[in-house]
Amino acid sequence: MAHLTLIQAITDGLRCALRQDERVVVFGEDVGENGGVFRATDGLFKEFGRRRVIDTPLSEGGILGAAIGMAAYGLRPIPEIQFDGFLPMAFDQMLSHASRLRWRSRGRFSCPLVLRVPYGAGIHAPEHHSDSPEAYYLHTPGLKVVVPSNPYDAKGLLLAAIDDPDPVLFFEPKRIYRAIRQEVPAQPYVTPLGKAQVLAQGNDVTVVSFGSMMPLAKRAVERASALGIKADLIDVRTVWPLDVEAITRSVAKTGRCVVVQEAPRTASFGSEIVALVHEKAFDALRSPVVRVAGFDTAVPYYRMENDYLPNEARILAGIQK
């Protein structure tokens, strides 16, 4: 057991995977000697050498495309895209190939890769370093999308993603890379994909979120509790395919729901949560599901990003609505 931050837990997960499976290869821009711009791969190059932990040229399409060829060949590539804002460059390979290789080849080929992407706003970064693009990948059939919200889950979900036979987009909420420490077992363990976690229980309202919004949602739920509103707080962890039952079960009890995300509102994760809750818990719902979300604009440069991002007060207001 070590007391680790979220990013250290990821490094630890990568190390476990590299140790236990010869087929695992980690690559991306600056992941080698430099240990990644966030240090997610710190020390791995030294331990595993240049055949396992590999710097690539500056080329996101190349990174994902090569990973597809490798995965189909039988390796377990774990490519990294350096920031959320550069993921669009690999969009075509994701959509046209990674997501549908199993489907189109009727299972003859598959694409067991984990694409790691530091993700989201809130760290005062330059432009194009603050996006939360999960909705694009939710809408794309054939992909799994995972966002951990704490160190323990980060390692367990990462190892589950690496075990998974299908392509997984692993979004790492960089804002909370170093926000908290948790006890993280040294040995490998798996936090199953597709299972939500209930972090607080209450009968009045269901709060659904994930990733860097979880700590905020948690504090908002605590404040609501102090005000007499008791909430179920659900961390979906796997954004897709979703643990819909955990949500509808809760809403059946509470009759109210708030969904919290950083990403823009329109045609997003939040939209789908509203739609699913609406479809599956129509009779239970006593008021409209509340979307607490980013606005339908680019994320402002850092001076105004706090105006954009959902915060404790906005989540609380959503709960009180």
Next chain:
Amino acid sequence: MAHLTLIQAITDGLRCALRQDERVVVFGEDVGENGGVFRATDGLFKEFGRRRVIDTPLSEGGILGAAIGMAAYGLRPIPEIQFDGFLPMAFDQMLSHASRLRWRSRGRFSCPLVLRVPYGAGIHAPEHHSDSPEAYYLHTPGLKVVVPSNPYDAKGLLLAAIDDPDPVLFFEPKRIYRAIRQEVPAQPYVTPLGKAQVLAQGNDVTVVSFGSMMPLAKRAVERASALGIKADLIDVRTVWPLDVEAITRSVAKTGRCVVVQEAPRTASFGSEIVALVHEKAFDALRSPVVRVAGFDTAVPYYRMENDYLPNEARILAGIQK
């Protein structure tokens, strides 16, 4: 007035634009002498020559990227992406630049371009020629997304899009390129963006759709009518920004809603319609909004695409639900 198909109306619209505005340039793969693989630019090369109607190398990122530079310089580029399935290659330029150039430069630069894309399934085409990717662009702040459903609108919406000061994705439902003819005025005219059209009126249910689904929705609405269920049928025409009022006004009356799209269901246009109707007409709704949509899979190769695509019967079943 001429009796034109949808694709002829588009050619006609392009011709009007090329005639009336020197800044208009049409380019893309095979749009020149060949007149486009669907013949959307037929005859334009001959009339306007190689400085106005231009064949490009095979490079979608290049096509959109160059259009951005041109548009910022003051031209009115109308690039074409040959098929829906190749649009992802221009995704980064769309997201990182076209959609936010005005925003990031605080209006100093803008991006008045119209990206035309033949779109959707139902023509027995090979793989990657049948996608309906509107959701990706709906979710992206700063883009307008238009899909005409008939020849008259096709020309009017295209000319409105060309007039628009912001980037417009103009999706052309290839399945109905030649399905019907309509009287289309020879002179230029504009069908305003952001305005829905109500094609049938009834008090029992609101049916919302666009593009190639409209003829099917229309027939389903007629059959429902024969069965005594009267529907408002709304063609949104501009998929985003949406004429939400037209929809909520109708649902306030009918209390029921069906949304019909070809695209996969999750985190889609349909999800957003459900979310908006749920938020804005919560009290009026008597039953859950029904999503009649493509499934969350790739569009099957042509032998099974009819199992995938919403059809009259499935829409009717949605209306009767």
Next chain:
Amino acid sequence: MATKSKLHKPKTVADSFKNRFEPFKLLSPEGELLGEAPELGNEQLLTMYRWMVEARIFDERAVNLQRQGRLGTFAPLSGQEAAQVGSAFALKKSDWLFPSYREHAACAVHGQPWLSILTYWGGNEEGSRMPADVNVFPVSIPIGTQIIHAVGMSWGAKLQGKQDAAIAYFGDGGTSEGDFHEGLNFAGVYNTATVFFCQNNFYAISLPRSAQTAAQSIAQKAVAYGIEGVQVDGNDVLAVYAVTQEALERGRAGQGPTLIEAQTYRYGPHTTADDPTRYRKSEEVEEWKVRDPILRLRRFLLNKGIWTEAKDEALWEEARARIGKVVEAYEALPQRPVEDIFKYVFAEMPWHLREQLDELKRFIAEYGDPNEGHH
């Protein structure tokens, strides 16, 4: 580029690069050997010839099927047989082939059954389910995207200490896509055993090669990646074989990837949906037919005395019969169950797909299958 400096003048591309390419040839159009033939026994030469003939017949049948509404849009290869057969013939069974949409002959040579290929173009995903022992990737429709898969595969092989090479096929048009660039650059950096096989058939649909890039040759694009590049007469099966064979050997020996530009021509339309008279003259087609790859090899075989007119006639008949059987088998294929649409999205079907499949099944039970009477 001249500056005012007399002592120093900038060294430029013009100083460094003199386009000395001319397509490598081993056979004249009359079938005479122009150099030393690659080490191929008579049986191998005849096998290549048989593949080329079979490919031609397959192609003609497929186009006819399409014209009769019995097959979807099809991309014919006629004219490009030597480029495809010669290159694929140089592969080991354990090597990997990454095709675009026109490589029917290359795929067949490397083990994909004709029936599988026809099934693909018949709008049936079973045609992308490669047999387990056939190292052919499914067709890549988005241009250029398969290039980087081939690099990834051969890079992976190298990391695992294996000798498997990969060949990626693409056209002259494909060289303009970003994926071409990123793929060749990766291959150069990791020194992978990858062969980039460009069939330059001088058109990308309607766009002539000269308008695709200002480079005088496709082969010279190798310079940008510090890798080897070569131009070959793509209608000369011996030359294609020799050049590909050598590139594969170099790759396996750790001497890096190679870009091969094989100059050839498609006689037919881009696809059955295309009308080539809109952008090229029929005389041009006729000129190329003089350099027909099948004719050329046949003349060589006849000259060499290992082939006769009588055997040739019989061969064409046999090929027709074999492809005829393939067509029969194709037309007898049953419609696949709708489960297939949902079954392969993930290894295990998640709840939302189970719901959607159930919905479709209920719907079909009530209203009938919308594909009935349709395919």
Next chain:
Amino acid sequence: MATKSKLHKPKTVADSFKNRFEPFKLLSPEGELLGEAPELGNEQLLTMYRWMVEARIFDERAVNLQRQGRLGTFAPLSGQEAAQVGSAFALKKSDWLFPSYREHAACAVHGQPWLSILTYWGGNEEGSRMPADVNVFPVSIPIGTQIIHAVGMSWGAKLQGKQDAAIAYFGDGGTSEGDFHEGLNFAGVYNTATVFFCQNNFYAISLPRSAQTAAQSIAQKAVAYGIEGVQVDGNDVLAVYAVTQEALERGRAGQGPTLIEAQTYRYGPHTTADDPTRYRKSEEVEEWKVRDPILRLRRFLLNKGIWTEAKDEALWEEARARIGKVVEAYEALPQRPVEDIFKYVFAEMPWHLREQLDELKRFIAEYGDPNEGHH
């Protein structure tokens, strides 16, 4: 590439391309003129020098501001002044400049105020609002993407019969992206007046140039597009000016685009978030400092007798004072109203953005601005 043929041997890249590049130089590190200087008056030479000094001071101040928490992450340019100033100095006011994130000096020379640049790095979109008469595009963070904008702009100019040229700046790393490829290929095909200015500073963050591509030079990548390419000593402002000037002239004269590889070095970290000691030795930095671009031009000016040590000291002081004023102005900038977040998404604000703005305003009215006390 040897085949068994004796008569014919495939002509390959190895036959066609001999890397004869060596960086074009006009000034030795000691400031001696090695060739004929470009036609620049003394005032112009001094202006270039002033820009280089000011850029160095700006850079140092910006890094300090960042260290003190008064500026966001910043990408320092120190060491690259000659490459940027020399190239931008060759532009006409009407030409267009497409920067990446490290071209502060180039942007300043072409008219962007230092304040605007600082505002950008201070996390304020007003720093991307270029003054109306300044033909500089906003910074492009996603690598390589601006290259194709530059091509589109100069292609558009050409279509409109105008003579405006465009210059795109990017790094050695940027050459690996697909956009680089697609952009240069378009430029070759349409023969646009575009200059592709690569500052090869030998690193892309931590990745050395040698691992970025197997090509021996960046300049040779021009071969792939049939365009001109040239290598220049990027720390020699006269050589950079001469080469860029000539490339622009060629472009305007319809002689096509040029890829310029300017070899230079950044002394500092990639950005203030980077620790360069993880991937390069301090000796390497020291070696490059011997070839410092500012020192070199200063020696030349002193040799030439148009500059004195006293004037030089005064110049550095003045520059410090000027940049000091810029910093003051930067720190006095008011927070922008939250309307700005919504106002520029479209020319007109649609309903959903009006709703969201109202929501935010109501929220701020009730709970206060979450940015208060924060920026």
